[in-house]
Amino acid sequence: MSDPRPKPKDPRSLVGLVLFLVPFVAGALDFPPLDFPPLKPPASMFRAHRDRFLARLPPNSIAVLRAAPERTMSNDVAYLYRQDSDFWYLSGVEDPEAILVIRPNPSDGKQFIVFVRPHNPRAESYGGPRIGPQEAASAYGADAAFSTEEFRNLMTRYEPVSRTFSGFLAGVEKVYVSDGGDAEWASGLRESIAFMRARDAGPSTVVDAREVIHEMRVVKDADEIALVRRATEISGRGHVLAMKAVAPGKYEFEVQQALDGYCFENGVRRMAYPSIVASGPNSVFLHWDANDREIRDGDVVLNDSGAEYVGYATDITRTYPANGSFNREQRAIYEIVLAAQKAAMAEIKPGTPHARVGSAAARVQTQGLVKLGLLSGDVDRIVREDGQRVFTKHGISHWVGLDVHDAGRYSVGSSSRALEPGMVFTVEPGIYIPANAPGVDRKWWNIGVRIEDVVLVTKDGYECLSCFIPREPDDVEKTVQSGNGKP
Ligand SMILES: [Mn+2]
DSSP states (O other): OOOOSOOOOOTTSHHHHHHHHHHHHHTOOOSOOOSSOOOOOOHHHHHHHHHHHHHHSOTTEEEEEEOOOOOEEETTEEOOOOOOHHHHHHHOOOOTTOEEEEOSSOTTSOOEEEEEOOOOHHHHHHHOOOOHHHHHHHHHTOSEEEEGGGHHHHHOEEETTTTEEESTTTTOSEEEEEOTTOHHHHHHHHHHHHHHHTTTOSOSEEEEHHHHHHHHHTBOOHHHHHHHHHHHHHHHHHHHHHHHHOOTTSBHHHHHHHHHHHHHHTTOOEESSOOEEEEGGGGGSTTOOOOOOBOOTTOEEEEEOOEEETTEEOOOEEEEETTSOOOHHHHHHHHHHHHHHHHHHHTOSTTSBHHHHHHHHHHHHHHHHHHTTSSOSOHHHHHHTTTTHHHHOSOSOOBOSSSSSOOSOSEETTEEOBOOTTBEEEEOOEEEEOTTOTTOOGGGTTEEEEOBEEEEEOSSSEEESSTTSOOSHHHHHHHHHHHTTOO
16 A cells, blocks of 8 residues: 655755755644654674574585465465565575575585575566565675576586586585475475485485574574564554453454554564454454454453564463453453463573473462362362363463464473573463353353463563553553543
């Protein structure tokens, strides 16, 4: 869509310059500046990721990574392109079809090689200019750049007379591959390798490169944290607007628009996942995203929405009363979930096993549910047998980063992984009571409550990145009331 803002007049002529300056002099700018001016990661972030990756590659190895393919939405319309997370992490290269070649100790000094689509005037007249191989090396900080059309030939060339191979795969023992989800490309690479192997040349071991990269991604560096923080700040302000936008008689999608729209106004290109605005009976569905129900008086509204910013996600949930006041049962459930979240957060510091975050929340939720008579029996035993899951349904915490459910292991061997500074994850207890839940009084029906925040592990504890969004039940009610349906 076109930019609806008035364009400044051309400042190159004197008249133009005067006209250009008038609004500034008069203070008459009729549009507000962005709340969040664009934030771009420095090229040094991607270089640092590549350097750490290179340090993990053995000698005589090579890594080959493919960009995510474009995906068709309908006929000749593609989905908004999203780069493969691992590919992005190492390169910042946005181009579909691109390929990265990374070599720990190359004889020609070319450690980082990028392949991009060649220029194509017709395609570029539609889709805008491509970077092209001539510009790609300096743009992406590569040691060399080529056209994707040269990829196969540059990777492996065979001289039948001397029966020798040349190219980047020659003399390599181990190849680390990530295909970006492009199966056709992967089979082409496998064919090249098989051709070499049939002649007792080329890499004897093919490894999944993602195994290495995913582990690197678990601990975030300062540049990545800045991007998650930005995604969280924008989404958080959007959450406040959504709380104000809610009112009986409005549709779930109107609440969604208050949040998503604010994110898009501040440079977000996509939400990190389809926004969930789930009212009344929908609040008990974990991933309700149809968002098409009319909100009724007496409903709770569960809003689980987070933006993606320059590739980095956030993941936040707030639950609030549609009419501005929780009823007794809603508040009782809300208070248990909030207490569980606080108990879970209190565990967070370096060295604590990640699983302790979840078990702390599970215990508080179980105690609360027993106290309300929704569960019965011994708390320890219920927790041991995961009996609370009938109402709590899901895990309490997952990594957040380039993927909203980010890559990386949660355990080392059979033990839960110890927390380290720079880890980013959610703390998201929830309780969900559907209508007709067996043995449950109907006053509890259709109450789904989740409170989800994103935390960063610091040197001495943690920082909650999203806790500035109203979370105490009184604050939540006040915020809903203050908007009364108007964000
Ligand atoms: Mn989540």
